[in-house]
Amino acid sequence: MRLNALLAASLLAGCTAAGPLGEVPTVDALLLGEQHDAGAHPGLQERYVRTLAQQGRLAALTLEMAERGASTAGLPAAAGEAQVREALRWNTDAWPWERYAPAVMAAVRAGVPVLGANLPRGDMRAAMADGTLDALLPGPAIKAQQQAIRQGHCDMLPEPHVQPMTRVQIARDRAMAQTLASAAANGKTVVLIAGAGHVEPGVGVPQHLPRALRAESLVLPREETGKDYCAEFRRQMERKPV
Template sequence: MILSEHPLAGSLWQAESGKQSEPQALFEAIGSADYLLLGEKHDNPRHHALQTLLIDQTGAQGRKVSLVFEMLEPHHQSDLDLAREMVSDSAGKQMTGSAAYLAELGEKLAWEARGWPNWSLYQPIFASAIKHGMPLYAGNPERDALMAAGREGKLSAQLLDDLWWERTYDEEQSASLTDELVAAHCGMMSAKAVAPMMVMQRLKDAHMARAMRKSRKEQGETALSILIAGNGHSRKDRGVPMFLEDDARVISVGLIEVVRGEEDASSYGAFDPELYDWIWFTPRVDEIDPCDKFREQLKAMQQGSSKKE
């Protein structure tokens, strides 16, 4: 980790007031929420440590709480249900061998094989949730269904069930997501080329929201449903909250890496109450330009293609 000494690193801010706050204020706010969205940069260890802290805090509040993961698909659900049985007994007491089981769970879920960062970063989140008796839910659609939606632009009747797919982007939301996707591909893809990705992004958000609504319905109307997902899915203007009940009490926490030389919290684009309710700044994993990395990957792919020819 780098920039640990940055003035903003470790600080928590309430976006609406624009003021720095203490974690206790966030813990208290969560106490009256229906949904809690915890963003992340997937490979940042500090983000997962903060997520674990927040899950521990909500578990200690005594409410019924469930946890939904962006990283998991419906066919993983049976493994999640089994994990709860294997790791703790009916009283929530940790069973012998539970640590070893959790260490192996990532392999059962093909976590790293599917491209997610090291399982050890996420394992404490699962351990905390199971310790507090929280049901675990897969949030993402199946990869095949996701890819088909991108190619064809339409969804099967089964996938559409209770998806609230009629909620679509308005002009501003569409333009914002288009710009984000073009920038994410370093300007090497046009607005037209990223259109299928917009369908896939919307499907992921709608699918995760459905899992959150379902988890809360199964736990009761006073329960809290928590989402672990990337910051892009956790934002309130066009992310998962777009597919939650209009009157739901939603709290979104953006976990944001600090930037060298940027010491004014309000200068960060994420510092916007329309996006997140709370911003928690953390050190960075690296300062490598993602576009340099993307160009290298593209070059390697092109070279590999040329060799095959």
């Protein structure tokens, strides 16, 4: 299931308030889909984590931003940020710690584990060549995912690269789904923070979750940043060696 855009917008509009959220879905897994550079999203993510923790309903916080196998389990609630980053094997070059620290540390302070959920980088090359991944989504979903890959690369990705990149995306979604499922606890909610495309029910993580797991996807409202993403991607492509 996916929360409707009106509800998402109303939640985001109130995210500057310091208190807990009024109502959080009673589900096994709550998937929060962010725009990675939206300034308002980290505050709302922290509020979801804090609200569930205060209600004793937070089973775990899982992250696209850390690789599967990394975990804060075993760290004390008073652990410092450096300890937490080390436990999560945080890649500060890829993900700005300051953006995700509020939600992560809210979970740690509540004594709730934070888990890396993403496919390890060392597994990506194998995923590109793994034809079995093509069968994990129905045909229309595969085509939609391929089109999302093209658009996400500003239609500048060479066509022979589309299928391998689609396989990586599917493998990443499956890894996140497996992490969510393994962290599920009766009567509690596992939260995932990931990019918006990963939480889309038709093509993303929900496609790989067990049917018995009650999951809700909330794609946070898009925020206008004024950035020309395609111009930046074009510059990156031009800097690559031939």
